[in-house]
Amino acid sequence: MSSAKRSNEPIVWFLFGVGGFVVAYFLPIHIMLYGLAFPLGLAPDPGYGKTYVLLQNPLTRLYLFVLLMFCFFHAAHRMRLTLSDILNMRHLNTVLAFLCYGGAIVGTVAAIWMLAVVH
């Protein structure tokens, strides 16, 4: 039993599955406001000052960390499967896994690094 190879599928599928809900519940409003409504002048942009105060709140940063981590891992798993199954790149599975999950880890570490300390 000790030599049996353990699959990493439960871990990546857990992150993908929970991430699916986090992305669906929380990401659309971020794009609607920061990506469309504020640039187009459809809603009043609170601007640098208020947004920075919001970032100073530890709960905001915890929320952003959870959001970004699940976004990255959800996207990584699905991008890997999209590339291998839909675009027939299964022969590159190891490279794709390395790039996708590696990218998600880099993104998550960057999020921790930026959100850990805000003065």
Place this chain on the structure above:
Amino acid sequence: MPQYTTFQPKPYRPRMSAYWYLDQWNYLRYALRESSSFFVAYFAVITLIQIAALKAGPTHYAHFQALMRCPVVIVLNAVALAFILLHAVTWFMLVPRVALRQVLNKPTPDIIASAPNFMVWFGATLIIALFILGVF
């Protein structure tokens, strides 16, 4: 006479077009839904850039706001929103396929089984929007 061939069986390898997902609407819908992941990654990176700009100061945040006003970026964001809404709706509609199939021995209509998801989505969107807009 036996009706089988005398040759060894060869593994069946169906030939699949590289554009197989264009053959049927269901395939295309699947391909589009899965492609939403690229836009999720895109806007997660945008959000990281926004946080970095916020931390770097007002000048950098103004650059970020100017970047978001570029027509190309606005079009990209609109496409990203469309894909992520496709993800959200299809994800919420999964519920009736895995749970809540019966209430009072009758099959639950899909939309009723998915309704709690849509309500949570609406509530979460409202709360986050009020925080972002500075109402709270």
